[in-house]
Amino acid sequence: MTATIMHGSSMGWPALGREGFWRNGLAAGGAVALHVVVVVLLVAGWSVEEPPVEAPRVLRTQLVILPLAPVPQAPAPTPVAAVAPQPIEAPVPPVDAPRPKPVETKPDPQLQAKQLEQAAVARKRVEERKREQQADEQRQRQESERRRHEADQQVAQQQRQAQQAEALAEQRRAEQARSAADSRSYQPLSKEAPDYPQRALDKGLEGDCTVEYSVTPEGRIENPKVLDGCHPLFIRPSLAAAQTFRYQPRIVDGRAVTVPAVKNTFHYRIK
Numbered sequence: 001m002t003a004t005i006m007h008g009s010s011m012g013w014p015a016l017g018r019e020g021f022w023r024n025g026l027a028a029g030g031a032v033a034l035h036v037v038v039v040v041l042l043v044a045g046w047s048v049e050e051p052p053v054e055a056p057r058v059l060r061t062q063l064v065i066l067p068l069a070p071v072p073q074a075p076a077p078t079p080v081a082a083v084a085p086q087p088i089e090a091p092v093p094p095v096d097a098p099r100p101k102p103v104e105t106k107p108d109p110q111l112q113a114k115q116l117e118q119a120a121v122a123r124k125r126v127e128e129r130k131r132e133q134q135a136d137e138q139r140q141r142q143e144s145e146r147r148r149h150e151a152d153q154q155v156a157q158q159q160r161q162a163q164q165a166e167a168l169a170e171q172r173r174a175e176q177a178r179s180a181a182d183s184r185s186y187q188p189l190s191k192e193a194p195d196y197p198q199r200a201l202d203k204g205l206e207g208d209c210t211v212e213y214s215v216t217p218e219g220r221i222e223n224p225k226v227l228d229g230c231h232p233l234f235i236r237p238s239l240a241a242a243q244t245f246r247y248q249p250r251i252v253d254g255r256a257v258t259v260p261a262v263k264n265t266f267h268y269r270i271k
Helices: 018-043 109-185 198-203 232-243
Strands: 188-190 207-215 221-226 250-252 255-257 259-268
Touching: 198 232, 207 232, 221 232, 232 259
Parallel strands: none
Antiparallel strands: 207 221, 207 259, 250 255
């Protein structure tokens, strides 16, 4: 900032003298130089440092506990000789004095009723517990008996199954032995398939037909017959085919014998 002091009442330059002109020029030059210096310092990074903050002062206090003053003890009492008390005799009532009557207390009927009720409830609870315990024991016995009965039944069933399996195996072995003996005794030498009936072919019929007959000592077929379950269209070709069968005769004790009830099943299928 600049400040100029003007002398006189006139504001024009002609009123100033040579000395006043130089004085004002120096003041203006100093102000300009001061502003230039401030600008250069700001451009160079000069900043106004903040005054250091003074740390707050802390007042430290310490609690000091002083020992208590000793309490003066009272002087011990002086022992005094103990004086044995004199026994006091109970007053003896006179002989003619009437005896006091005992005070009779009457029980409270409400209290007695309540006690009886509580006793009855307790006795009832005990009886219920006994009945429940007996029922539990009975259920346990029944359950154990049922399990034992089931185990016995299972064992018996297994034994029956084993016996049935053994009997079936024995039967199968007997049948195999019999069939083996029959096969050794007589065997088919020639078998011809029957002709499929034309009517059955036209109708698309299929079925089975079993023929039973006897094998003579010569190995021929005797008394052939059709068993139940054979369709009528399959009876004639089945009997005709069975008549052509030839067997090796059965030999018993060196002699050929007749074999009865020989069965043969014909299966009629359209391929």
